[in-house]
């Protein structure tokens with residue numbers, strides 16, 4: 001049973017959230033959903049989402065939230081009817097695990113061990129064959145040209161059929177681009193061009209972050225992809241972890257956070273039995289956070305702008321835009337340099353509610369922040385003269401520009417995360433509304449709308465319900481930014497039909513409809529709506 005605290009926050013003493021971290025089977029065919037309420041007649045298409053679905057192989061458990069094998073989900077909406085379908089993506093990692101009934105490829109926080117059946121010599125050679133990077137595409141799915149790819153953050157992306165959910169082929173981005181991996185959060189321009197950012201370890205360990213561009217639809221857009229701009233790393237041999245970046249009509253914004261990948265550890269870890277990606281991260285407790293700015297066309301790094309602020313973890317940019325000579329950067333931050341992923345081991349998030357809360361008390365605290373970067377750098381007290389923000393930027397004598405944010409949303413251990421906007425209308429533009437998943441001590445238990453100009457919030461929440469990232473779908477021909485619906489997959493463990501697609505009116509966050517199915521749906525991270 002969920003209980004409401006006086007402060008307005010919900011308590012989860014029955015720990016029903018554990019259900020979203022349990023293994024499920026894929027489906028042989030789409031299953032019909034029972035609809036209550038009214039689905040707008042114009043809403044026809046597919047909600048596609050990615051997440052972990054298999055949390056152990058044989059008797060070997062995965063340990064981290066980002067290790068379970070990639071399960072692709074689809075809710076199809078047509079003529080007021082809804083079906084639900086899901087399939088495991090047949091990545092090399094998954095197929096080999098199924099074949100050998102054990103974890104074969106090391107995941108984010110789970111190590112693979114050599115096959116105990118192999119003799120000592122072949123085990124030795126498997127061990128030193130080098131880094132076997134995972135292609136477990138649990139994080140997101142997005143279009144490149146006419147095709148759809150399920151992705152993680154490594155160099156492997158997996159082409160999928162968005163109708164049948166069949167796995168088509170694995171693509172190695174290293175064949176096309178000088179990157180070791182790219183984020184699962186590309187920006188897609190109105191013309192379909194895909195921009196992304198990734199770490200590049202380069203020859204002789206020279207380090208950089210590369211921003212790449214895949215041109216708009218043509219026969220094989222990946223063949224024409226290129227690195228458009230290279231940004232330097234603050235520290236040799238230690239690039240920062242990057243999960244997303246900002247883009248306006250004319251600029252790229254890259255936030256270099258104090259969560260670092262120690263490349264020496266990374267390269268040596270793989271010869272240490274039992275090491276994982278998680279073992280390669282460390283926090284830099286003195287650098288704070290650096291903002292980098294580059295122009296888009298022609299792509300060029302603005303090396304003279306040394307924007308600095310205090311330490312935070314960053315996973316998700318909300319939106320970035322230019323106004324009157326300033327770049328406004330809205331972010332979901334976590335205060336401090338302690339890595340938030342340290343708190344996302346399955347053993348921790350499957351704990352009893354009181355334990356979950358205790359762990360979240362020790363973790364970095366979430367805050368939605370607005371930073372404003374001035375393009376014209378001169379001496380003076382505060383370089384930010386935008387009338388509507390309290391964010392500041394001050395030029396110091398050493399040439400750095402110290403940034404202080406305006407807080408857009410803050411609640412103790414209540415995160416506004418997995419942000420979404422009306423992307424087709426507002427990407428890189430001044431905007432008013434962000435939609436997000438509310439995390440209560442890391443447990444997703446509400447959907448929130450935030451007016452980033454007035455800070456007004458709206459909430460959808462229901463007893464014992466665990467929603468996912470809300471995707472905004474605009475009403476055809478809409479004139480208002482928030483005229484549309486939000487789609488979220490919700491799990492209500494005790495219910496007769498425990499999984500449902502929730503359709504909210506994005507203006508008011510009131511429920512329009514739900515389409516319920518007779519199955520639990522495990523946690524999903526990101527996804528897209530395909531009209």
Ligand SMILES: CCCCCCCCCCCCCCCC(=O)OC/C=C(C)/C=C/C=C(C)/C=C/C1=C(C)CCCC1(C)C
Pocket residue numbers: 066108133134138139152153154155180181182199261266277280315340344417439442443444468469523524525526
């Ligand atoms: C939906 C509700 C979830 C419930 C709890 C969530 C709490 C969330 C709190 C903070 C927000 C975090 C957002 C993270 C979102 C996400 O999707 O993260 C998934 C990221 C993954 C799976 C990353 C994988 C990255 C890999 C394998 C990187 C590998 C590499 C290195 C580490 C260094 C060398 C290069 C290489 C191989 C790319």
Ligand SMILES: [Fe+2]
Pocket residue numbers: 184185243315316526
């Ligand atoms: Fe993400």
